[in-house]
Amino acid sequence: xxxxxxxxxxxxxxxxxxxxxxxxxxxxxxxxxxxxxxxxxxxxxxxxxxxxxxxxxxxxxxxxxxxxxxxxxxxxxxxxxxxxxxxxxxxxxxxxxxxxxxxxxxxxxxxxxxxxxxxxxxxxxxxxxxxxxxxxxxxxxxxxxxxxxxxxxxxxxxxxxxxxxxxxxxxxxxxxxxxxxxxxxxxxxxxxxxxxxxxxxxxxxxxxxxxxxxxxxxxxxx
Numbered sequence: 533x534x535x536x537x538x539x540x541x542x543x544x545x546x547x548x549x550x551x552x553x554x555x556x557x558x559x560x561x562x563x564x565x566x567x568x569x570x571x572x573x574x575x576x577x578x579x580x581x582x583x584x585x586x587x588x589x590x591x592x593x594x595x596x597x598x599x600x601x602x603x604x605x606x607x608x609x610x611x612x613x614x615x616x617x618x619x620x621x622x623x624x625x626x627x628x629x630x631x632x633x634x635x636x637x638x639x640x641x642x643x644x645x646x647x648x649x650x651x652x653x654x655x656x657x658x659x660x661x662x663x664x665x666x667x668x669x670x671x672x673x674x675x676x677x678x679x680x681x682x683x684x685x686x687x688x689x690x691x692x693x694x695x696x697x698x699x700x701x702x703x704x705x706x707x708x709x710x711x712x713x714x715x716x717x718x719x720x721x722x723x724x725x726x727x728x729x730x731x732x733x734x735x736x737x738x739x740x741x742x743x744x745x746x747x748x749x750x751x752x753x754x
Contacts, residue, residue, distance in 0.1 A: 542662050542683065543657075543659065543660060543661075543662070544593065544596075544597075544598040544657060544658065544659050544662070545659065547591070547598065547662070547679075547682060547683070548593050548598075549686070549715050550679070550681065550682035550683060550684070550686075550689060551579045551591065551593075551682050552711065552714055552715060552750065553681075553682070553686065553689055553690070553693070553707070553711050554572055554581070554681060554682050554689075554693070555572050555574065555579070555746065555749070555750050556707055556710050556711050556714065556747075556750070556752075557690075557693040557696075557697060557699070557707050558571060558572040558746055559743055559746035559747045559750070559752070560697075560699070560703055560706060560707060560710075560732050560743065561697040561699065561703070562739065562742045562743050562746055563732050563733065563734035563735065563739040563740055563742065563743035564697075564733075564734070564735055564739060565697070565739075566736065566738045566739045566741075566742045569742045569745075569746070570582050570584070571583070571584070572746070573746070573749060574749035574750055575637075575749070577592055577593050577594050577633070578590055578591070578592050578593075578633060578634065578637060579591045579592075579593070580637055581678045581679070581682075582678075583678060585606075586604060586605035586606045587602070587603070587604050587605070587606075587675055587677065587678050588602070588603055588638065588675075588678070589601060589602035589603065589638075589675055589676075589678050589679070590634050590637035590638060591634070592629055592630075592633045592634045594629055594633070596658050596659050597625065597626055597629060597656070597657070597658055598655075598656065598657045598658070598662065599619075599626060599629050599630045599633070599634045599654070599655075599656045600634070600654060600655045600656070600679075601615065601618070601630065601634045601635055601638055601649070601651045601653075601654040602638075602651060602652060602653050602654065602671075602674065602675025602676060602678060603638055603640075603650055603651045603652050603675055604652045604653075604673070604674050604675040604677075607652050607673060607674050607675070608652075609652045609653075609674065612665065614648075615635050615638070615648070615649035615650060615651045615654075616630070616631060616635070616649075618651060618653065618654035618665060619654060619656060620665060621665070622656050622663070626656045630654070630656065635649035635651070636649070638650060638651055651675070652674040652675050653666050653670065653671045653674035653675050653676055654666075655671065655676075681693060681696075690704065690707065690708065693707070702731045703731060703732070706728055706731045706732070709728075710722065710724070710728075710752065714750065714751075714752070719751075720751070721751050721752075721753060722751065722752045722753065723752075723753050723754075724747070724752065724753065724754055729754055
């Protein structure tokens with residue numbers, strides 16, 4: 533199998549922006565649905581997404597590189613033997629990034645008690661291209677579906693998150709406002725105003741705690 537470009541329009545930058553948008557929507561609405569806290573999280577440069585139905589994945593945004601790996605527990609792969617084999621043909625620094633960071637979030641214990649990364653698809657890239665051993669259709673089947681909203685254009689994604697979480701117009705406007713500040717100053721800490729915190733309108737101490745945690749993971753503070 534040879535690596536192929538999965539989407540000429542998709543770049544590291546716009547995928548990162550899609551993941552940030554998803555994370556802000558999650559951070560606002562986990563205040564109302566703390567039971568969904570597991571769905572989106574950040575650990576440094578690593579963004580993880582889980583759907584609770586057997587799908588999970590992690591994307592590492594590191595300097596000029598991106599690595600994504602996913603596991604769909606409802607889909608079996610026999611054509612690619614190990615997780616690292618999904619990165620056949622990738623540059624050495626991508627291979628090392630996958631091994632040392634991305635795949636560490638996708639470990640699984642086998643029947644013999646051995647713990648190793650387990651995935652069903654992966655991609656990698658730089659600032660200009662994103663590549664995979666799988667074509668886009670197979671990548672989506674094997675776990676890439678978790679990024680459906682993160683892959684899409686912002687206006688559509690915002691509407692989709694609004695529907696998913698049943699957001700109020702005020703919460704949607706807050707999502708847009710925080711998102712604009714974050715993508716325009718990605719490395720700056722952002723502090724939410726008292727009015728913005730009131731718009732989030734946490735329903736319980738647990739919801740507020742989960743919201744605070746989710747925001748802090750992306751450098752946004754109450």
